[in-house]
Amino acid sequence: xxxxxxxxxxxxxxxxxxxxxxxxxxxxxxxxxxxxxxxxxxxxxxxxxxxxxxxxxxxxxxxxxxxxxxxxxxxxxxxxxxxxxxxxxxxxxxxxxxxxxxxxxxxxxxxxxxxxxxxxxxxxxxxxxxxxxxxxxxxxxxxxxxxxxxxxxxxxxxxxxxxxxxxxxxxxxxxxxxxxx
Amino acid sequence: xxxxxxxxxxxxxxxxxxxxxxxxxxxxxxxxxxxxxxxxxxxxxxxxxxxxxxxxxxxxxxxxxxxxxxxxxxxxxxxxxxxxxxxxxxxxxxxxxxxxxxxxxxxxxxxxxxxxxxxxxxxxxxxxxxxxxxxxxxxxxxxxxxxxxxxxxxxxxxxxxxxxxxxxxxxxxxxxxxxxxxxxxxxxxxxxxxxxxxxxxxxxxxxxxxxxxxxxxxxxxxxxxxxxxxxxxxxxxxxxxxxxxxxxxxxxxxxxxxxxxxxxxxxxxxxxxxxxxxxxxxxxxxxxxxxxxxxxxxxxxxxxxxxxxxxxxxxxxxxxxxxxxxxxxxxxxxxxxxxxxxxxxxxxxxxxxxxxxxxxxxxxxxxxxxxxxxxxxxxxxxxxxxxxxxxxxxxxxxxxxxxxxxxxxxxxxxxxxxxxxxxxxxxxxxxxxxxxxxxxxxxxxxxxxxxxxxxxxxxxxxxxxxxxxxxxxxxxxxxxxxxxxxxxxxxxxxxxxxxxxxxxxxxxxxxxxxxxxxxxxxxxxxxxxxxxxxxxxxxxxxxxxxxxxxx
Numbered sequence: 001x002x003x004x005x006x007x008x009x010x011x012x013x014x015x016x017x018x019x020x021x022x023x024x025x026x027x028x029x030x031x032x033x034x035x036x037x038x039x040x041x042x043x044x045x046x047x048x049x050x051x052x053x054x055x056x057x058x059x060x061x062x063x064x065x066x067x068x069x070x071x072x073x074x075x076x077x078x079x080x081x082x083x084x085x086x087x088x089x090x091x092x093x094x095x096x097x098x099x100x101x102x103x104x105x106x107x108x109x110x111x112x113x114x115x116x117x118x119x120x121x122x123x124x125x126x127x128x129x130x131x132x133x134x135x136x137x138x139x140x141x142x143x144x145x146x147x148x149x150x151x152x153x154x155x156x157x158x159x160x161x162x163x164x165x166x167x168x169x170x171x172x173x174x175x176x177x178x179x180x181x
Numbered sequence: 182x183x184x185x186x187x188x189x190x191x192x193x194x195x196x197x198x199x200x201x202x203x204x205x206x207x208x209x210x211x212x213x214x215x216x217x218x219x220x221x222x223x224x225x226x227x228x229x230x231x232x233x234x235x236x237x238x239x240x241x242x243x244x245x246x247x248x249x250x251x252x253x254x255x256x257x258x259x260x261x262x263x264x265x266x267x268x269x270x271x272x273x274x275x276x277x278x279x280x281x282x283x284x285x286x287x288x289x290x291x292x293x294x295x296x297x298x299x300x301x302x303x304x305x306x307x308x309x310x311x312x313x314x315x316x317x318x319x320x321x322x323x324x325x326x327x328x329x330x331x332x333x334x335x336x337x338x339x340x341x342x343x344x345x346x347x348x349x350x351x352x353x354x355x356x357x358x359x360x361x362x363x364x365x366x367x368x369x370x371x372x373x374x375x376x377x378x379x380x381x382x383x384x385x386x387x388x389x390x391x392x393x394x395x396x397x398x399x400x401x402x403x404x405x406x407x408x409x410x411x412x413x414x415x416x417x418x419x420x421x422x423x424x425x426x427x428x429x430x431x432x433x434x435x436x437x438x439x440x441x442x443x444x445x446x447x448x449x450x451x452x453x454x455x456x457x458x459x460x461x462x463x464x465x466x467x468x469x470x471x472x473x474x475x476x477x478x479x480x481x482x483x484x485x486x487x488x489x490x491x492x493x494x495x496x497x498x499x500x501x502x503x504x505x506x507x508x509x510x511x512x513x514x515x516x517x518x519x520x521x522x523x524x525x526x527x528x529x530x531x532x533x534x535x536x537x538x539x540x541x542x543x544x545x546x547x548x549x550x551x552x553x554x555x556x557x558x559x560x561x562x563x564x565x566x567x568x569x570x571x572x573x574x575x576x577x578x579x580x581x582x583x584x585x586x587x588x589x590x591x592x593x594x595x596x597x598x599x600x601x602x603x604x605x606x607x608x609x610x611x612x613x614x615x616x617x618x619x620x621x622x623x624x625x626x627x628x629x630x631x632x633x634x635x636x637x638x639x640x641x642x643x644x645x646x647x648x649x650x651x652x653x654x655x656x657x658x659x660x661x662x663x664x665x666x667x668x669x670x671x672x673x674x675x676x677x678x679x680x681x682x683x684x685x686x687x688x689x690x691x692x693x694x695x696x697x698x699x700x701x702x703x704x705x706x707x708x709x710x711x712x713x714x715x716x717x718x719x720x721x722x723x724x725x726x727x728x729x730x731x732x
Contacts, residue, residue: 056569056570057569057570057573058569058573058574059570059571059574061571061574063578065574082242120570123569123570127568127569136559136568136569137559140555140558140559141237141241141555143555143558144236144554144555144558145235145236145237145241145554145555146233146234146235146236146237146238148235149237157554158554160574160577160578161554161557161558161577161578161581161582162515162517162578162581162582163519163554163581163582165234166395167393167395167404167405168393168394168395169393169394169395169396169520169521170394171355171356171394171521172358173355173357173358173394173516173517173518173520173521174357174358174514174515174516174517174518174520174582175358175514175515175516176358176361176362176512176514176516177355177356177357177358177360177361178358179361180356180361
């Protein structure tokens with residue numbers, strides 16, 4: 001048995017085709033290489049609200065988080081290409097989150113305008129919803145997936161966990177095999 | 182991609198359906214024996230330059246496997262449930278098939294695997310049976326496979342291994358930290374760890390470069406050509422004969438039969454989705470343990486109303502699953518398990534079934550790391566870890582380089598109720614019936630996995646892991662990648678689909694050679710045995726053809 005249960009996250013009838021993936025990478029490539037990088041699907045205000053949530057999932061701090069990794073760019077491009085069928089889930093999901101925000105913080109105007117503690121409280125309130133699961137998955141993919149998709153900019157996600165993508169390594173690979181040599 | 186272009190109307194000697202573990206071997210053996218061969222492959226013809234380290238493309242999306250968007254799959258656990266869309270099975274879908282993206286584990290079966298029913302006794306309610314062939318029948322072909330494709334390992338290091346006529350052609354791969362930790366702990370417990378045999382080159386071999394330890398084997402195509410897929414090992418040899426034509430993007434919908442009930446070729450959709458009928462003297466289905474029975478069921482005719490080669494009614498039945506159990510451990514110092522091949526040490530101490538345990542089953546346990554970066558962040562942390570926030574972020578930094586996995590590869594009992602059928606309504610993108618899978622565990626399968634998980638945790642404890650957890654629950658069926666059973670081998674035509682030569686009981690010039698032949702599951706890692714069966718069947722076919730039996 002191999003690690004295949006992640007298929008569950010993505011359902012089965014809606015997996016995108018290869019061409020979509022190539023398109024996503026092309027988009028990301030063009031955006032990264034261009035000073036006028038722009039959002040394809042999300043408008044700037046919604047993007048700011050989503051980014052505020054992703055920054056609670058993987059916060060900034062001593063080291064870069066979702067915001068610095070450009071997770072929002074990953075999400076926008078995913079929604080423009082291989083996750084296009086999830087746009088509605090985002091629209092509905094964000095509507096529910098905003099509803100919850102107004103319920104919890106009646107005087108607030110936006111998620112991004114909440115304090116970090118308030119944002120965390122909001123996430124606690126939605127953390128068992130399918131939309132949060134989707135957002136968490138996309139945040140992780142945007143933090144730790146290949147930078148060619150627009151996220152993990154400067155490989156900050158990989159650096160954070162201690163991963164490096166190389167074509168060749170030599171033993172010793174870790175402490176214990178080094179010690180045994 | 183060189184070679185002949187055969188005419189469709191001109192019968193070739195052998196038409197092979199599927200260019201994977203078995204089909205690649207078959208192509209090489211039959212073409213080098215002088216026959217004219219066409220290989221039809223559903224998927225594309227890719228090469229090293231087409232692959233990359235893109236985790237999203239190859240593990241989250243079906244970069245090298247069947248895409249359930251175009252080939253929907255329906256799944257249920259039992260007849261009491263309704264079928265729902267779910268990618269329950271996964272197979273490599275390109276020239277090279279599953280050997281392109283597999284982890285490379287290359288275990289021979291044990292002698293006992295072929296006669297477990299006799300050794301263990303009857304298991305009521307199952308199709309538990311002996312194979313009609315023995316380990317001795319396959320031994321020369323295991324050896325040939327290891328030398329043809331290139332396998333690294335250490336003969337004699339496993340006290341439980343079956344007799345072998347030759348050592349491995351290549352020395353074992355360098356041990357990783359997970360292997361060192363596992364080896365020390367296993368010895369402390371009186372177990373017998375040994376270097377994992379893998380179809381990955383530890384040294385240059387037959388013009389191919391050695392592995393560079395990039396770490397992207399499982400689910401990925403090898404960018405170095407160091408993983409011994411049929412794509413880089415035997416298929417080029419087949420093509421160099423000038424007698425083998427590989428046709429990628431060729432999706433077979435029916436094996437055709439003539440008035441005498443013999444196979445006459447296959448009808449397939451080419452890349453432009455035009456129907457083509459390729460004639461052949463002999464048809465060999467190597468399409469895998471799900472696609473082979475599906476194709477037989479789709480190949481109904483007046484003469485074969487239940488589907489081709491299905492007088493027994495057993496085509497598609499006795500599907501066995503990719504059972505296993507996974508335990509992770511956190512260690513004090515960095516292991517950096519993302520480097521190099523997945524598994525470097527394993528044990529077969531718990532391989533053999535033992536009635537004293539109170540159930541049928543057994544397994545091999547290997548030390549590895551079963552995650553890439555995003556997959557680890559999504560599913561690798563302990564179940565009690567935070568799933569977001571500063572604590573989550575901090576654990577990712579602490580755990581990714583310090584975690585290893587013990588993976589158990591476990592038995593799956595053959596049961597008639599677990600099967601592959603055709604959906605009467607849902608169609609794939611070519612208009613063919615969608616695959617339906619029914620699978621649930623036998624209680625002994627579950628008891629065995631639970632027991633193995635206990636042994637895995639024991640080893641991690643003996644190794645001094647700071648924390649031990651299991652990332653998955655045992656009773657989740659997940660996605661099976663080892664497609665076994667469904668056209669089982671046997672001597673009795675009423676109770677099996679192929680004979681001991683992998684030849685269909687009902688159709689003398691039709692052979693089925695892949696995981697579908699398996700009578701029992703052994704302990705997973707089916708590739709070595711699929712290939713040994715293919716070498717053996719090719720030899721038998723070539724002899725029969727030369728005797729004029731297959732005209």
